[in-house]
Amino acid sequence: MSHATRYGFWHRNIHWLTAALVIAALALVELHDLAQRGSALRSNMMYGHMQFGMAVLLLFLPRLVLRLTGMEPPVEPAVPWWMHLPARAAHGIFYLLMVAQPVLGILMVQASGRSLAFLGLPIPSFVSPDKALAKTLDNLHVIGGNVFLWLAIVHAAVALWHHWGRKDNTLRRMLYSRD
Ligand code: HEM
Ligand code: HEM
Numbered sequence: 001m002s003h004a005t006r007y008g009f010w011h012r013n014i015h016w017l018t019a020a021l022v023i024a025a026l027a028l029v030e031l032h033d034l035a036q037r038g039s040a041l042r043s044n045m046m047y048g049h050m051q052f053g054m055a056v057l058l059l060f061l062p063r064l065v066l067r068l069t070g071m072e073p074p075v076e077p078a079v080p081w082w083m084h085l086p087a088r089a090a091h092g093i094f095y096l097l098m099v100a101q102p103v104l105g106i107l108m109v110q111a112s113g114r115s116l117a118f119l120g121l122p123i124p125s126f127v128s129p130d131k132a133l134a135k136t137l138d139n140l141h142v143i144g145g146n147v148f149l150w151l152a153i154v155h156a157a158v159a160l161w162h163h164w165g166r167k168d169n170t171l172r173r174m175l176y177s178r179d
Contacts, residue, residue: 004073006173011066013123018098019152020057025052026149049067050105057102064095075162075174093147101144104166108137 006012028049035042106123113129116122118152127133162170 002061004071005169006073006175008066008070010172011063011070012176014059014063014066014112018056018063021052021056021059022098022148022152025049025056025151026145029051029145030149044153050109050116051118053102053105054116055124056098057106060098063098067095073169075173076169079166079168087158090151090170093151094155097144097148101141104137104141104144108134108141111137 002094008016028045031044032045032049035045106116109128110125111130111134112128113134115125159171161173162168163172
């Protein structure tokens, strides 16, 4: 009997699109400190960070639907049962962060009294300006951002280890080439 050897086409697309947006958001915010304070470059980098971050939130719902309705192709050669546990935990944390991180960012900016727009469309204000709240949300956003960064590095390293070290089809299930 034949079975799926890769994630669905749209699932793969949305995985790589989200990955690119997250990596771009992280790179912009980590590098923006190199630009001079008050410069247009610095504020454009933060603008990009926020737009890419909000796009991650927009893609979350279709992604969740694809995940819940799609097939998870088997890993070949099969991995020991316990290896699924850290993988599931990491994927679960990613799903949580893909919602929590942009939401914290949006609320943080609004609590600090600034208005927000996504691709030019104004976003309604969910919180009133409140300095203490903004600080708390900022702290949570920084912690979440750092977890996101390190989890992404480990996740990518593990994917490459599966491909080149263990030589299984874990990475190919997310790619486009013919088997
Ligand atoms: C996937 C989405 C996102 C990720 C991974 C992310 C990650 C991060 C990280 C790592 C930092 C820097 C932390 C540090 O200083 O070490 C940061 C800062 C910041 N982020 Fe995000 N972020 C995301 C979405 C957003 C969104 C949607 C907004 C607002 C609309 C936002 C607004 C900000 C702001 C204003 C800062 C600067 C905070 C400060 O200067 O203390 N972020 N983000
Ligand atoms: C930084 C952003 C990334 C995020 C948020 C992310 C998120 C995820 C999530 C949640 C899954 C579970 C399948 C799903 O529900 O879609 C997954 C699977 C996968 N990702 Fe990523 N990913 C990122 C970057 C990468 C990179 C850079 C690589 C490659 C080097 C990669 C390779 C894979 C592979 C091979 C799988 C399939 C693993 C499996 O099914 O166990 N990802 N990713």
